[in-house]
Every structure is written in C-alpha cells, then in structure tokens.
Amino acid sequence: MRPTPGVSPLSSDDLIEIDRVSFGYDASRLILNDLSLRFKRGQVTSVLGNSGCGKTTLLRLIGGVHGANSGRVVFDGEVIDVRDRAQLYRLRRRLGMLFQFGALFTDLTVYDNVAFPLREMTDLPEGMVHDIVLMKLNAVGLRGAAPLKISEVSGGMARRIALARAIALDPELIMYDEPFAGLDLISMGVAAKLIRTLNDVTGATTLLISHDVPECMAISDWVVLMAAGGRVVAQGTPAELMASTDPEVRQFVRGEPDGPVKFHYPAPDIAVDFGLAPSPSVGVARGAVA
Amino acid sequence: MNWLASIGARALNVLAAWGRAAIFFIDLLAALPAGLRRPMLVIEQMHAIGNRSLLIILASGMAVGFVLALQLYNTLITFGAAESLGLVVNLSLVRELGPVVTALLFAGRAGTSLTAEIGLMKAGEQIAALELMALDPRQRVLAPRFIAGMLSMPLLAILFSAIGILGAWLVAVGLIGIDAGNFWSIQQNAVDVWRDVGNGVVKSAVFGVICTAVALYQGYETEATPEGVAYATTRTVVVSSLAVLGMDFLLTALMFSAPS
Numbered sequence: 001m002r003p004t005p006g007v008s009p010l011s012s013d014d015l016i017e018i019d020r021v022s023f024g025y026d027a028s029r030l031i032l033n034d035l036s037l038r039f040k041r042g043q044v045t046s047v048l049g050n051s052g053c054g055k056t057t058l059l060r061l062i063g064g065v066h067g068a069n070s071g072r073v074v075f076d077g078e079v080i081d082v083r084d085r086a087q088l089y090r091l092r093r094r095l096g097m098l099f100q101f102g103a104l105f106t107d108l109t110v111y112d113n114v115a116f117p118l119r120e121m122t123d124l125p126e127g128m129v130h131d132i133v134l135m136k137l138n139a140v141g142l143r144g145a146a147p148l149k150i151s152e153v154s155g156g157m158a159r160r161i162a163l164a165r166a167i168a169l170d171p172e173l174i175m176y177d178e179p180f181a182g183l184d185l186i187s188m189g190v191a192a193k194l195i196r197t198l199n200d201v202t203g204a205t206t207l208l209i210s211h212d213v214p215e216c217m218a219i220s221d222w223v224v225l226m227a228a229g230g231r232v233v234a235q236g237t238p239a240e241l242m243a244s245t246d247p248e249v250r251q252f253v254r255g256e257p258d259g260p261v262k263f264h265y266p267a268p269d270i271a272v273d274f275g276l277a278p279s280p281s282v283g284v285a286r287g288a289v290a
Numbered sequence: 291m292n293w294l295a296s297i298g299a300r301a302l303n304v305l306a307a308w309g310r311a312a313i314f315f316i317d318l319l320a321a322l323p324a325g326l327r328r329p330m331l332v333i334e335q336m337h338a339i340g341n342r343s344l345l346i347i348l349a350s351g352m353a354v355g356f357v358l359a360l361q362l363y364n365t366l367i368t369f370g371a372a373e374s375l376g377l378v379v380n381l382s383l384v385r386e387l388g389p390v391v392t393a394l395l396f397a398g399r400a401g402t403s404l405t406a407e408i409g410l411m412k413a414g415e416q417i418a419a420l421e422l423m424a425l426d427p428r429q430r431v432l433a434p435r436f437i438a439g440m441l442s443m444p445l446l447a448i449l450f451s452a453i454g455i456l457g458a459w460l461v462a463v464g465l466i467g468i469d470a471g472n473f474w475s476i477q478q479n480a481v482d483v484w485r486d487v488g489n490g491v492v493k494s495a496v497f498g499v500i501c502t503a504v505a506l507y508q509g510y511e512t513e514a515t516p517e518g519v520a521y522a523t524t525r526t527v528v529v530s531s532l533a534v535l536g537m538d539f540l541l542t543a544l545m546f547s548a549p550s
Contacts, residue, residue, distance in 0.1 A: 063422045065421060065422070092424035100415075101414070103414060106414070121423065
C-alpha cells in the first residue's frame, strides 16, 4: 500500500491535532507552512526529517512554548492558547518531554534531577520519591550514577538521565526530541525498547522526532516523513514506508545521497561564488544565498 | 524619508523594550508570594548573592574608609574642623557611599552572576524544561533570587558603612592621632538613626530591587548564545549602575533636601 501524504484520516482517537499550522520566528521565514497532522492516542508516532525541517518546532508548538502564527494546535480536544497560562500549565501537567540536549539542571545531582518533577509536582513522601527515582534510573541503566553531578556524566548519559526525568511522572503524552542522538549502540537499543515498553505499559501516547530511521521504524506504529517548511512527504506504518516506491521516501528511509531531497542549502552556482562565472542577477551580494 | 522611518522604528523598539521590562517587573512582583513559599531557595540564593559578595564589599568598605579619613582630614584641618572628621565620615558613608558603592559593587559581582546564570539556564533549555513541566520559571527561579537580592543589599550596605567607619577610625585615631572619644561621641550626638541610617537603608533596599530586577531581566531576555549572554552581563552592569546613580539623586533630593 502506498503511504498517504497529507492529513491522516479523521479519528476520535486522536490526542493531538495540528490543523493548518504555520509558524516562523520571523514572519519572512516560515519554518512550518500550513502543516496538518494528527497523532493517535496510545500509539508511538515518529516524525522523521532532515535537520532544520521544523521537527523540534512542532514539539514546541504542541507544548505551547510557541504559539502558531496561523492555524491551531488541539490537545485532547482543547485548542492550545499560549496566552492562557492556566490552561497551558494544566495541559503541560499531562505531558513529559525529553529535550534534544537534555536540559538537565546542572546545579543538581543525577538523583535530584529525576526527583525534581516528583518533588515539585506531587506531595509524595520522600521515601516514595526515592523508590521511583531509583526505578526510573534503573530503567535507563544509571541507578549507580544517582549521586553524580551533571558535570560528571557524559553526553549520552545525560540524555538517558533526561529520559528518566521525562518519564518520572508517567505522563499521558511523552515527547522525545532526538532521543537516540549521541547514544552508543547498546544504549540506543535499550532506549528504543524502553520508549516502546513505556508506551505499552503505561498506555501513554508517544511522539518521537528523530532522523534515526532504523530505530524509529522498529518501535513506531505510525511514521511521518517531513521535509523543509514542514511539508509532509508521506506518512504511514513503518512497513508501508519501507515498501514505498516514492523516490523521496526511498531516498530518506535508505539514506541515499542522491535524489529529490537536496543535501545542500539553496545557494547560487558554485562557479559564481568562486568568481569563475558572472552572477546571474545584478545586485545580489557575493556569498548571498539565492 | 528612510531616515524618518528609521527613527520611528528605533523609537518603537525602545518603547517595546520598556513595555517588555515593565511587564517583566509586574510578573516578578506577582511571583513574589510563590517565592516566599520557598524559603530554602531564598536562603540558598542569599548565600550565593549576599555571602559570596561579602569579601569585595568588606574590602572596598575598608579602603573607602581609609581614604575618606585621609582626604577629609586634609580638608577639615584647613578650616579648623578636624574634630568633626568622625561625623563627616559617618554621614558620607551611611547616607551616600554605603548604599551607592555597595549597589555598584553588587551589580558587578552578584548582578553579572545572576544574569549569566539565568542566561545560561535559558541557553541550556532549563527554563524551557521548567515551563514544560508546568512550573513557572518566574516563581521557581526568578522570585527566590529577587527576594534574596532585595534582602541582601541593605545588609551588605550596612556592613560596607560599618567597616568603612572602622577603617576611618583606624586612620584617624591610629595614624593621624585624632582623639578616639571625640571621633565616636560626635557621631553619637549628631547622627540620627532614622533620618540618616534609616534613609540609607531605604536607599539600599531600592537599589537592591533595581540591581536584582535588571540582572534577572537581562538574563531572562538574553539571546541564548555565548555572545548574547556576554552582552547581557555587560548590559546588567551598565543599566544597573546608571539606574542606581539616577535613583540616588532622586532619593537624596527627596530625603535630604529639607534642612534637619
């Protein structure tokens, strides 16, 4: 079956709906342009795409960090309004997020970082916090690192600690921003398995953005391929995407250097930049991007 | 007409920046009750902001006391008023130099540290992580620091003035040979606790609000890059210093313009 570009079929099981959303940090350069997507409740959905295609921005829009320039983001039937802090915080209590670079609190120990959301968001007694923290750290293989300072752990370890912190409160929606980047092969396999297991055991909804195709394909129920500007190239089950004959999909899932997806950022001809050929348009500064 | 548009755009940017700063300050005040509910965080920050500024404050206070005594003695002796040295030193320190110099040192030592810390928290996505945990960073991060800054500044200013007076005593009595009884008694007789010391403490509390709020604002609004953080720390010192000097003139005019 050929994967379907654009919006997935309507379903009452959708936890998140991205409805014709456009967003740019400045109005002249849109990162997401008229993007529409739906994420099903209880599923692991991966959004795959090249660097800079707007994957992290998409997560930030769902978390209400930014407001869309146009369109709407709907979380469990509620349109997210970034100006309504009470609503934002109410919705955010239902989600956990793993940041691309961990975003760990550098003045706290590994243990205290994982305990942080438990202490701040719940009234659990310290004994129970202790047990939960050790369980979460054990799940990511870092129970022994609990007393270490954040400055004493490696980048890969920091990401696993951030993963333990993101799942500390067993949230309803877990968003992972590049969870596999910087992990060694063993950690990557463990992290992928953990993401899948957590989703199945807790009944959470998982939204994963990455460019690690094999890991995402192995654990996802649904995969969305995104290109620059937030254009949805294709979406479907991992099997559908792997079997796709679409050249853009094939290039992405197989990591081929040549194809419809360009490796280079748009630029004038290289001969023009090196002064070997005349500039095609008068008034364009040397080195400027076309 | 491009120049006109450019002036207009610049004026709008300045107004927008003032608006953002005002909203930030109102949000900060609204977050104060939440900050007070976290006394341990406030104490931690008082240690970081106040206690770690002690060395520079005490050393500067002592040095200022030394030179004040020497300079004022040279002037006062010309008019045969050397016995009033203790009083002039005391009033200079308690009314002006204590609050103002402490605030300038505070901006350089604690203010830059606050700006860099908040700026790096922003660059490291720690502020965004708090937001996504449904924790308001203004309540969790900014308010305890703001309260700690407000409480620390008057204490530091009092210590600055006290050590300055001691420094002046060392020079005046130990080096110049002024009578120790006269040095202290003239202060006891002429310095008013409320008018002089009290107003000095009020000044330093106002400067505490200014310096801490500026430092936190610059850190919170910084561009999350190394250059952005560096620029923000510099701006903290410049803006705080100018605001303190301007406010000092205003407060002095209000507090001491009428003769006692």
